Amino acid sequence: MERAELSPTQTFEPDSQVFFRAAQLLLAFSVASELSIRLPTTERLAAYDFFTANPFAVLSKNDDADSRDSLRLELVGYARGQLSYASLGHRFVSRRERIRADLAVLVARGLVEIGEEAFMITDAGRNIADQLRSAYADAYRLAAEIVLVRLNRLSDRQLRESSAAWAGTHWLLLDLFDDVVHPEVGAQ
Template identity: 40%
Template sequence: MTSRSKSRGKEGSDRYFRPEDQEEFRLAQLLLLLEVAKNSNLAPSAERLGVLDFFAANPFLVIQPSDAEYRDLILAGFSVKPLTYAAPGHRFVTRRSRLQNDLALLIAYGLAIPTTSAGHRVYHISDAGQTAASKLSSIYAQGYRTSVEVVAKRVRKVPDSKLPEFCRQWLQADPAMLDLLNV
């Protein structure tokens, strides 16, 4: 037996604990992301939210050691070493596949609001969501906010039509593999 954390799955089977597999963790991250988006005057679409969500959790796919923000992310607690064996492209697709459900839950709980802007559906944090996000004060929450701010500066400059191209570059993945995964 290894020293890794284990948790008991819903079906009762043992499995390794990965925070991103926990619904509450993903919802909290999205809530923090929407909080930072509001403070940055961003109204993200679901596609942009998916990109921000993944790359904020994995900022060193975007931020390089030569970038000014690199040190800020290290100080915020992010590691350049991935904590999973899965390739970034696979992790991106998995996380993206959960996004619609997670957004629907935030809306159902009254923590997020879908609206339209320039003919596109966008998402905002609600007042209740803002109150809940303000209570998330762990070191990780503070670091994640920092990461969202750093990544949002990069993603903000990219038009929606160019997001898939930038994702391919940032994921450093074989385009054929990403096409198979519908990225």
Template identity: 80%
Template sequence: MSFRAAQLLLGFSVAAQLSVQLPTTDRVATYDFFTAYPFAVLSGDNVGDQRDALRLELVGYSRGQLSYASLGHRFVSRRERIRADLAFLVARGLIAIGEEAFVITDAGEGVADQLQTAYADAYRLAAEIVLVRLSRLSDRALREASARWAGTHWLMLDLFDDVVRPEIGD
């Protein structure tokens, strides 16, 4: 199993424990991304943010980002790969497409339970923090918050969505 697929499976497991619905690939991608970068959703302005930041630091997450790409670029890249990761998990019977949402299967729960490392435990904590915070948001509010946190408002545009009558070969 790929590292990203394992992360996604852990997120699905936490979502099931919290009874959080995962109805669209966009929601799955957004939850998955911010679980990997949980400090982006913490403003630090209130006691809850400070408590969650401390909990994340205690399990090994760092506020600093050492990377060649900005958070926005990483958001778009990870969002683009989500379909392949979901297909991988569905094809192996670890995730199923339910009537209203993606759901983890019993086999998926079994695999997620076997992921017993310090990293997996830290990722579960980050997923819990992110899912509790973001699952309350409407789709629109989630898009707006994601753009604010990741700075991706212009990167998230579907360039072909606004094309009404493309002129080709004039």
């Protein structure tokens, strides 16, 4: 088998890989299940998912709990102010738009199911999530725990407002793709 090589100008971006994003989601579902946190909507799931990947966005440096959680994240390898190809707000919009497709991958493979009131990890999904063992997976679990506990306390409205504030974007930017992807039929 021929080995693929990256040229000096090519980079590998895990976030562009659907199975990488699906594995992250599966880890988040596993943590949510352990914490008895419900995942009732794709909107809430998208916020949980995005801020788990960017946990410092939800932490201030103003209280002891934030300082403690920041230190815990730094100890497992997260770093504040990592360089990125786009602003936090633009990444939030992009990731939120991909959440439905990533969730569909998990549902189609029987790893997540759609319950009456929330999405839930299945036994098969939990089994696979438990097998994901690496420094990255363990760090992601910690970030998910910190983020899910904090964001679960917020109402849907508070979560939308906080997400806009943390991502540093105006709410119109956050809703821009909803208007393009889901235009109202017959609207004039």
